[in-house]
Amino acid sequence: EQEKKLILLSHSIITCPVCLNNVYGRDCFSCYSCPGIACKPCIKLYLEVLINDGQVKSLTCPTNPTCNIELTP
Structure with missing residues (x-):
């Protein structure tokens, strides 16, 4: 599932919700x-x-305040 998401994302253009x-x-x-x-x-x-x-x-995840995933190197 995650791999499909990354492949789809890599071929997309998105608007960053932070800098627009x-x-x-x-x-x-x-x-x-x-x-x-x-x-x-x-x-x-x-x-x-x-x-x-x-x-x-x-x-933690900077894109979703309700996501509690910890970011690690």
């Missing part, structure tokens, strides 16, 4: 636990802010 730019799906982060998708630059900035603020235990 149209980006190729292959340039996006897709959470495997929820339908959340955002562009990689927005995800990178989100994670950098949390890490710089010392909130390393708060690294």
Whole structure:
């Protein structure tokens, strides 16, 4: 199921819900636990802010506030 989602996403153009730019799906982060998708630059900035603020235990899905999946390297 996740593999099908990634293949479909890689051939799509989406609007990032954070920056509102149209980006190729292959340039996006897709959470495997929820339908959340955002562009990689927005995800990178989100994670950098949390890490710089010392909130390393708060690294959860940035695209869906109800998704409790923990992000790991």
